[in-house]
Amino acid sequence: MTDRLPLFPLSSALFPGLVLPLNVFEERYRALVGDLLALPESTPRRFAVVAIRHGHEVSPTGQDGLDTGPLAGLGDDPMDALYGYGCVADAAGIAEQEGGGYELVATGIMRFRLMSVDASGPYLTAEIEEVPDAPGEGAGALVPEVVRVFGAYQKRLAGARERSLAGQEFPDDPTVLSYLIAAAVIAATPEKQRLLEAPDAASRLTSELRLLRHETSIIDKLPSLPAVELIQQPVCAN
Structure with a gap:
């Protein structure tokens, strides 16, 4: 089944x-976003999110100021600049800011x-x-082994704050768990994209086990890190 949606390229x-x-x-x-707001209340406000392979999320500044064309920062070939898989997002909350910008919260569908x-x-x-x-x-x-290894990974990141992780519950559904860990693990965009493109949850969880074990072993060899800076997820600015 195919569909046509507004496209929002991001760095992740x-x-x-x-x-x-x-x-x-x-x-x-x-x-x-203005066009999403103009949709009838009963219509889902959905758009497509895809990660950028080559290019920039925010328009680069040129001699004539900020380039705001649809391809700004992506070059002439968007199919080459963007990854081939993405995620549909549903914008449930949109708030207009002074100056005409928006803050919105969307959920991957x-x-x-x-x-x-x-x-x-x-x-x-x-x-x-x-x-x-x-x-x-x-x-x-x-699922049980992934949860165990992910818990160990979290504790290594948290360091002295590991007690705050006690009693944390994880979803039993393999697909839901695989996406949760894919989003939470600290990894570069190409690695995250590989997890998104995995053919099924079993493949994704298997890849995540390897990744989590590798990252945990690296953390064990590093000096104490300010973990809070590692695990914070910034708001995407576009």
């Missing part, structure tokens, strides 16, 4: 079920494959194809 991947706060100030994205990009309007739109989720063989059996 969004995962289904995860919350995305956005601070919207560029003209192209203000136009996008489902994965998609990027089929084509249209740059003829004030902002990019994309033809997308939904990518269904599947647990995959052995996904349920992986």
Whole structure:
């Protein structure tokens, strides 16, 4: 099943079920949010989020000031500049700021494959194809070990604050857990994107086990770090 939605490129991947706060100030994205607000109340305010492979999230400043065209920061070929998979987001809360910008909170809904990009309007739109989720063989059996290793990873990050993690509950659903960990683990965008593109939850959880063990071993070899700076998730500014 294909659909066409407004496209919002970001510097990082969004995962289904995860919350995305956005601070919207560029003209192209203000136009996008304005069009979402103009939809009937009964219509879902959805847009497509995709991570940037080559380029910049915010328009670079040129001789004539800030370039606000739909392809600003992405070059001439958006299909090359953007990753091929993303996540549909639903904007449940939108607040207008002084000066015409917006603050919004969106939630990841489902994965998609990027089929084509249209740059003829004030902002990019994309033809997308939904990518269904599947647990995959052995996904349920992986859950206890992934939870255990992720808990150890969190404790290494938290250091002296590890007691605050006691009693934390994790979802039993393999797919939900796989996306939660994909969003929470500290990793570069290409690694996060690989997790988003995994064919099923079992594959994603298996990759996350390797990643978490690797990252935990690195943390063990590092001197004490200000973990709070590592685990804070900034608001995306666009």
